[in-house]
Amino acid sequence: MTLPSRVRVVEVGPRDGLQNEKQPIATDIKVELIHRLAEAGVTYIEAGSFVNPKWIPQMAGSEEVFQQIRRDPGVTYAALTPNLQGYQRAIASGVSEVAIFAAASEAFSQQNINCSVAESIERFAPVMTAAANDNVRVRGYVSCVVGCPYEGEVATGKVADVARQLFDMGCYEVSMGDTIGVGTPASVSAMLEATLEYIPAAQLAVHLHDTYGQALANIYASMQLGIATIDSSVAGLGGCPYAKGASGNVASEDVIYLLNGLGIEHGIDLDKLIAAGNFISRELGKDSNSKVARARLK
Numbered sequence: 581m582t583l584p585s586r587v588r589v590v591e592v593g594p595r596d597g598l599q600n601e602k603q604p605i606a607t608d609i610k611v612e613l614i615h616r617l618a619e620a621g622v623t624y625i626e627a628g629s630f631v632n633p634k635w636i637p638q639m640a641g642s643e644e645v646f647q648q649i650r651r652d653p654g655v656t657y658a659a660l661t662p663n664l665q666g667y668q669r670a671i672a673s674g675v676s677e678v679a680i681f682a683a684a685s686e687a688f689s690q691q692n693i694n695c696s697v698a699e700s701i702e703r704f705a706p707v708m709t710a711a712a713n714d715n716v717r718v719r720g721y722v723s724c725v726v727g728c729p730y731e732g733e734v735a736t737g738k739v740a741d742v743a744r745q746l747f748d749m750g751c752y753e754v755s756m757g758d759t760i761g762v763g764t765p766a767s768v769s770a771m772l773e774a775t776l777e778y779i780p781a782a783q784l785a786v787h788l789h790d791t792y793g794q795a796l797a798n799i800y801a802s803m804q805l806g807i808a809t810i811d812s813s814v815a816g817l818g819g820c821p822y823a824k825g826a827s828g829n830v831a832s833e834d835v836i837y838l839l840n841g842l843g844i845e846h847g848i849d850l851d852k853l854i855a856a857g858n859f860i861s862r863e864l865g866k867d868s869n870s871k872v873a874r875a876r877l878k
């Protein structure tokens with residue numbers, strides 16, 4: 581199959597990246613990161629999360645972040661909402677759209693959102709109803725689509741089934757998360773092929789953590805299957821609070837470099853994106869996890 585001519589990049593750094601940082605991060609730093617990403621041409625920014633702040637303290641300030649960000653035209657400012665309570669907080673904060681998140685593995689579902697996979701789907705039903713009434717689009721995530729930190733390998737049939745349920749409930753897109761970054765082009769392709777039985781490629785995204793350094797190869801394999809929406813995290817920020825040892829998402833800068841090399845359109849200015857990643861890395865007092873950003877350091 582030929583590669584897509586244009587790719588939509590979903591920037592998850594301000595949420596998936598920062599949720600995992602141990603040190604407190606001031607709201608104005610988060611706000612500046614989001615502004616810099618929009619200035620770089622990023623059109624979809626997951627800017628926060630309306631979960632229980634006791635579980636994810638780093639996202640406790642999401643209300644303030646949404647109050648303070650400038651809304652650039654053409655940019656979607658999204659947030660995670662695990663239940664109706666989170667959805668209501670998100671709407672009161674003026675989010676552009678929300679995302680619900682389920683897992684393909686029972687043990688991860690219990691650890692992450694304190695309920696079984698089936699219960700999580702039931703919990704999302706009132707969110708979908710409220711969102712339909714409010715005309716708010718809902719994105720769906722499936723975690724542990726290749727492997728689970730507690731259960732090991734996850735069957736492709738189970739992954740496809742959970743993705744199908746989110747899609748059938750009305751998610752306009754389902755993002756397939758290799759939460760612990762164990763996939764290879766072979767296992768990611770097999771998982772996507774099973775899911776493509778139910779969901780068209782245009783409504784699937786990949787969300788690949790880079791723990792084993794396979795994310796870019798997995799993205800290439802996904803694009804060969806027609807996937808044209810890629811989640812990534814500036815400076816490769818992040819990990820997963822419920823998946824010990826998992827590293828951040830694939831770095832956005834590295835994805836853009838790959839797309840540039842392949843002549844695939846994306847609308848993002850690589851230099852400005854690198855500057856945004858260097859800004860947050862400096863603020864966090866750590867080196868960027870983006871190889872491209874490191875190569876460009878003078």
Ligand code: HMG
Pocket residue numbers: 596599629630631632633635636660662663665666667669681692693694695721722723724757758759787820821
């Ligand atoms: P629970 O404890 O089962 O919920 O948590 P509950 O309904 O029994 O409520 C317990 C308490 O939580 C109550 O407070 C509620 O008010 C409060 P109390 O009476 O004890 O003071 N509560 C809330 N507070 C604020 N906002 C809310 C909310 N909901 C309940 N929305 C829940 C269930 C899902 C809320 C909890 O387990 C939770 O917040 N988990 C957070 C999980 C999370 O954020 N994980 C990281 C994001 S997922 C991810 O990173 C994967 C992804 O990137 C894809 C990939 O890589 O695979 C998306």
Ligand code: MG
Pocket residue numbers: 596757759787820829
């Ligand atoms: Mg993630």
